Amino acid sequence: MSDWTWEYEGYDPTAERLRESLCTLGNGYFATRGAAPECRAGLVHYPGTYAAGCYNRLESTVAGRHVVNEDLVNLPNWLLLRFRVRRTGGAWCPWFSPDTSALLDYRHVLDLRRATLTRTLRFRDDDVGVLGVRQTRLVHMGDPHLAALRTVFTPEDWSGEIEIESGLDGDVINGNVHRYRALNGSHLTRVRTGPQEPGTAWLSCRTSTSGIGVALAARTVVVGRSAAPSELRPARRRAVHRLVVPIAPGRPVDVEKTVALFTSRDTAISDPLEAALDRVSTAGGISDLLDSHVAAWERLWRRADIQVPGRAGRVLRLHLFHVLQTLSPHTADLDVGVPARGLHGEAYRGHVFWDELFVLPYLNLHFPEVSRALLNYRYRRLPRACRAAAAIGRAGAMYPWQSGSDGREETQVWHLNPHSGRWLPDHSRLQHHVGSAVAYNVWQYCEATGDTEYLHTKGAEMLLQIARFWADLADFDPGTGRYRIRGVVGPDEYHDRYPGATTPGLDDNTYTNVTAAWVLTRALDLLRRLPAWRREELLERVQLGGDELPKWEEVSRRLRVPFHQGVISQFEGYDDLAELDWDAYRARYDGIRRLDRILEAEGDTVTRYKASKQADVLMLGYLFSPAELRDLFRRLGYDLDDEVWRRTVDYYLQRTSHGSTLSGLVHGLVLARARRAEAWKYVQEALQADIADIQGGTTGEGIHLGAMAGTLDLVQRGLTGLETREDALWLDPVPLPALSEYGFSLRYRGHWGVGIRRRRGQLGIGVPDSEESPIRVVLADRAVTVAPGETCTLELPMS
Incomplete structure (x- = not known):
């Protein structure tokens, strides 16, 4: 494999779903899993297609309980293309399937540079002979509504005919996640199909509750042949175009299928079906589409590629590829958030969590227009967040832990433990720290881009309303002389209540309290920096009384942070929990990442133990530089020196199961600064999380x-110590021997392509020629100014 390709040899039904996810192709508007075109959804294959922001809400009855869930909808399958062969004068062979045919060769190649997926195979039929098949597909990055599939059939030493059925399949459900099987998954209704000569079939439908219209049109042609026997056969929920073509050695059959997809959420259209038919009729051939598609990706790679030698670099490029397929420049025109599982499957029902906290820091310095659009998704749902806070008697904005179409709380009330088969109450909606993530992203975006217009308008409104919520949620405790935030759940998620408690929630979760203090501090800073007229206008718009601000100041300095045994406590009472026999559980189970499910299946509960899914105290070291974290604690009246932080890191390293894919990432960055020798183990885990499917399915x-x-940000921000603040790039490089060389480009304050390269103890910074102002670069021991057209090479201290 090259640095730009991922190859899969052979056919393994048990690995098919993993391969389908990793071979998904998309363009930010929609994406299609890397499934075999001839196969419909089943236990092995799942050809899902998802359009960003296309949600639908359904009711279900589960374990005698009525539940409502909103899902990212699996749209009609445009991939469908099946075939069968016969010798001249013979009978038709069975339809080809990789599950039943005698495969001689089978191979997938995912080309990251060109963003294509190519499948090559050879199979033998005893009544006919050997047939070779080569299929290449793309989801167009230049025109976000187009996709294409090219299939070339080559017979070996036999002649006859090949029958091809190219279809649009509307008989689909949401069925990608096995543990959701008890839920209603039939989202599409009013399915209609029809023909459009020459050679085009169409399908239209609507989502059952949200009423989103969806239309697809597929044009299928045999290249370089006179008109082959062809039949367009619309059915109730499927449109099929049937072709019968002569085939012989030296006369391969080349079939091109071009598809257009539109929804009623699209702009500048009258009707989705009319738009799909028009677009597919004017689309060029696949060779032309491929050229323009590759050119669009070349522009993306110029802005975003990251250069790291070896296998780590290959994995990072794959990660970047999937980020860009989910959140591309096309996303800037959409009202969508960051789906935690991309546009690659149906886990978490396609919902938006806090994952933008790990995504936007990278996008800010490459595609700031996409970051701004993702923040606008949150801004449009600010009124709903304010209503949610008011519903529990609080001021400000309480953003939901899981968000979908309209900003209401989408977190399920019950979740299934697949280990025990029991449905359990889900209290993760108490993770109010999602509001701090929104505020953090607003601030980081504006610092990186210098977009003061956004900071002073939409960003300010979100920041103030989130700060207002924290100030109102914090209650003063005379016994400690501190403000306390009670009844929440932190990022750890294992602990959602105290042992034996009848009500959920924990008190003084350190991550929640410290980030709340940070939000309040930034909100006060912003108000001080605003011009007087804008400050008055903003306070009037959000109806913020002057009497509230003194409390914000007080809460930002007096929120409680619990400690025990000389380390920072994850929450109040953490030290009272029992120690877990980690060695015993590791000996009994192949993996203990989901320790919560293991213990529940044993009739126990993880809430009794000092055990974390991900150590949320250490998340503070991921978000904030050591200096900023010390300043935050100092503002709160606590001394956080290097020794306390090292003890805290050591303490939680011994008590974390890494049940989240984010855990290895966070630990890798924190350890790069705190305990460098162990950092690479966790960085590797973060790199392997998806390609090795370390969570088992x-x-x-x-x-x-x-x-x-986050792995991209680990290189861009973690290894360089990069911060964008005070109108400068701040760098504090961390030597990590396994990642000692790297390079990437940034878009910073009007400069396109600021290059940062580390090699052999040197850090190079190059600014492209332009009319922009010079860039100030600050390191721990010096500051330099780099003008446009100049390159500066800095010697780094050996350590």
Whole structure:
């Protein structure tokens, strides 16, 4: 394999779903899993197609309980293309399937540079002979509504006919996630099909509740042949174009299928079906489409590629590929958030969590227009977040832990433990720290881009309303002389209540409290920096009384952070929990990442133990530089020196199961600064999370977008110590021997392509020629100014 390709040899039904996820092709508007075109959905194959932001809500009855869930909808399958052969004068052979045919060769090649998936295979039929098949597909990055599939059939030493059925299949459900099988998955209704000569079939439908219209049109042609016997056969939920073509050695059959997809959410159209038919009729041949598609990707790679030698570099490029397929420049025109599992599957029902916290830091410095659009998704749902806070008697904005179409809380009330088969109450909606993630992303985007217009308008409104929520949620405790935030769940998720408690929630989760203090501090900073007229206008718009601000100041300095045994406590009372016999559980189970499910299946509960899914205290070291974290604790009245932080890191390393794909990522970055010798183990885990499916089957339900983007940020921000603040690039490089060489380009404050390269103890910074102002670069021991057209090489201290 080259640095730009991922290859899969042979056919393995048990690995098919993983391969389908990792071979998904998309363009930010829609994506299609890398499934075999001839196969419909079943236990092995799942040809899902998803359009960003296309959700639908359904009711289900599960274990005697009525539940409502909103899902990212599996749209009609445009891939469908099946075939069978016969010798001249003979009977038709069975339809080809990789599951039943005698395969001689079978191979997939995912070309990252060209963003194509090519499948080559040879199979033998005893009544006919050997047939070779080569299929190449793309989901067009230049025109986000187009996709194409080219199939070339080559017989070996026999002549006859080949029958091809090219279809649009509307008889699909959401069935990618096995543990959701008890839920209603039939989202599409009013399915209609029809023909459009010459050679085009169409299908239209609507989502049952959200009423989103969806239309696809497929043009199928045999290249270089006179008109072959052809029949367009619309059926109730499927449109099929049937062709019968002579085939012989030296006369391969080349079939091109071009598809257009539109929804009623699209702009500048009258009707989705009319738009799909028009677009597919004017689309060029696949060779032309491929050229323009590759050119569009070349522009993306110029802006975003990351250069790291070896296998780590290959994996990072794959991660970047999937980030760009989910969140491309086309996303800037859409009202969508960051789906935690990309557009690659149906896990988490396609919902938006806090994963943008791990995604936007990378996008800010490459595709800031996409970051701004993702922040606008949150801004449009700010009124709903304010209503959610008011519903529990609080001021400000309470963003939902899981979000979908309209910003209401989409977190399920019950979840299934596949180990025990029991449905359990889900309290993860108490993860109010998602609001701090929104505020953090607003601030980081504006610092990176210098977009003061956004910071002073939409960004300011979100920041103030989130700060207002934290100030109101914090209650003063006379016994400690501190403000406390009670009844929440932190990022760890294993602990959602105290042992034996009848009500969910924990008190003084450190991550929640410290990030709340950070939000309040940034909101106060912003108000001080605003011009007087804008400050008054903003306070009037959000109806913020002057009497609220003194409390914000007080809460930002007096929120409680619990400690025990000289380390920072994850939450109040953490030290009272029992120690887990980690060695015993590792000996009994192949993997203990999902320790919560293991213990529940044993009749126990993880809430009794000092055990974390991901150590959320250490998340603070992921978000904030050591200096900024010390300043935050100092503002709160606590001394956080290097020794306390090292003890804290050591303490939680011994008590974390890494049940989240984000855990290895966070630990890798934190350890790169705190305990460098052990960092590479966790960085490797983050790199392997999806390609090795370390969680045992979850990647087949969709890639983990936050973890993928986070590995890119680990190089861009973690290894360089990169911060964008005070109108400068701040760098504090961390030597990590296994990743000692790297290079990437940034888009910073009007400069396109600021190059940063590390090699052999040197850090090079190059600024492309332009009319923009010079860039100030600050390191721990010096500051330099690099003008456009100049390159600066800095010697780094050996350590």
